[in-house]
Amino acid sequence: MKRAPHTLCPRSPHLGTVARCAGVGAILPAAPPSTRPRLRPTGVRSGLLFDRRDWYRGAAAACLALLVAGGTARADEPTPLRIGFLGSYSGGAAAFGQETDTAIKIWMQQHGDTVAGRKIVLLRRDTQGQANIVRQEAAELVSRDKVELIAGIALTPEALAAATVSTPAHMPVLIVNAATKSILDHAPYLARFGFTTGQEVAPFGTWAVEHGFKTVYAIYTDYGPGLEAGRVFKKTFTEAGGKIVGEVKPPFTTPDYSPYLQRAKDAHPQAIFIFAPAAGHPVAFLKAYSDAGLNAQNMPVLATGDLADENEFDQLGDAALGMITVFDYSEAHDSPFNHEFVKAFYSAAPPGMRPEFTAVAAYDVMHAIYNVVAAQGGKLDPDKTMALLKGMHFESPRGPIAIDQNRDIVQNIYIRKVEKIGGKLQNVEFDTIPTVNDLGEPVK
Ligand code: PHB
Secondary structure: OOOOOOOOOOOOOOHHHHHHHHOOOOOOOOOOOOOOOOOOOOOEEOOEEOOHHHHHHHHHHHHHHHHHHHHHOOOOOOOOEEEEEEEOOOOOOHHHHHHHHHHHHHHHHHHOOEEOOEEEEEEEEEOOOOHHHHHHHHHHHHHOOOOOEEEEOOOHHHHHHHHHHHHHHOOOEEEOOOOOHHHHOOOOOEEEOOOOHHHHHHHHHHHHHHOOOOEEEEEEOOOHHHHHHHHHHHHHHHHOOOEEEEEEOOOOOOOOOHHHHHHHHHOOOOEEEEEOOOOOHHHHHHHHHHHOOOOOOOOOEEEEHHHHOHHHHHHHHHHHOOOEEEEOOOOOOOOHHHHHHHHHHHHHOOOOOOOOHHHHHHHHHHHHHHHHHHHOOOOOOHHHHHHHHOOOEEEEOOEEEEEOOOOOEEEEEEEEEEEEEOOEEEEEEEEEEEEEOOOOOEOO
16 A cells, blocks of 8 residues: 655644645645554654544644744754654563653653754554564654664564664664574664673572572573573583573463472472563562462572562562562662662652663663764764764663673673562662673673
């Protein structure tokens, strides 16, 4: 189907456009595609998702506003800078979408919506956590919506799908979360702002042995970041003298963890090592763990921080107490910048939502976007954008971060313990492995 251009009225300040908007057959922005079933969000206005009717109303209002302002509109005014945001707003990883939106909102409240004279317009698209939807939405953002940058992503398969569009289109994609190291290998326009599981568990394997854990039963989800977590943890843990007494790979679709925990118990390890993605797994794991009569004394848990996601804490309850995790961000991270971030987050977030790792990564992605736009005076070139990202470094709520020459994140990794502070479960950091790359190696 041939689509009408998705431009003109709301975007162009030209008087000619205004005149066309005002006419009977006004050229409105193309309607969102109707040829395939899609979830309600099709765009963004004032930071809010809107549906098709809202969208028409918005377009009409924009035309009217331009008519009124027509006398002052200037042909040389810079056009808004359109950025696609691929968020997981529904489906199993829906919490990520809400958290990242809150972080973006606070970034823009703090730093405004205009950089180098260009108004930043985010076009949010709901990926539902599905790779096939990412591919389609990313392609449309590039070819129809003419975005100049893409950001977002919550899961490894989504990042791989985004790469299939980003590479041929030379479209920079700033990844919020997707933790499998190899994602960036053949995708020169991708940069990662979250973490890799290898980055966390490589030092964690060594740390575990040095802190008295000699035998471990390993549980890791059977897909990219889980397989990487299992492989890397086993390597550094055994190299340091530890022994893996058994292992199992539960599926990505949230399983009942009871049978896996029974096998772990039967193997009599000193502790369980587990990687499972934040979305849904922590509650399922902790329920089975506590139903099996396990706790931090009789079967300590060594996990990546996904399992102690602050947003799932309230459902986890005291079963989580004492869990030792390794991660790049904790709400309880003790720095003035993080205290400020946490305060701003709570004042902008819907009731009950807590700041966690995807929110911080989204906040940092916005920081990087503002940096690259400012450095190019508002005129984005994909290759310059990627060159600027390489070597970029700044203070994040999680501590200092940098993007290296491989476009991957370099950051501190923290060892934390779940404790109750003021009646609230928190990941209390008590050890830091400073400045590690995507392989978990120290960077000088
Ligand atoms: C991923 O798919 O890469 C992923 C998802 C959720 C996590 C960590 C990694 O908590």
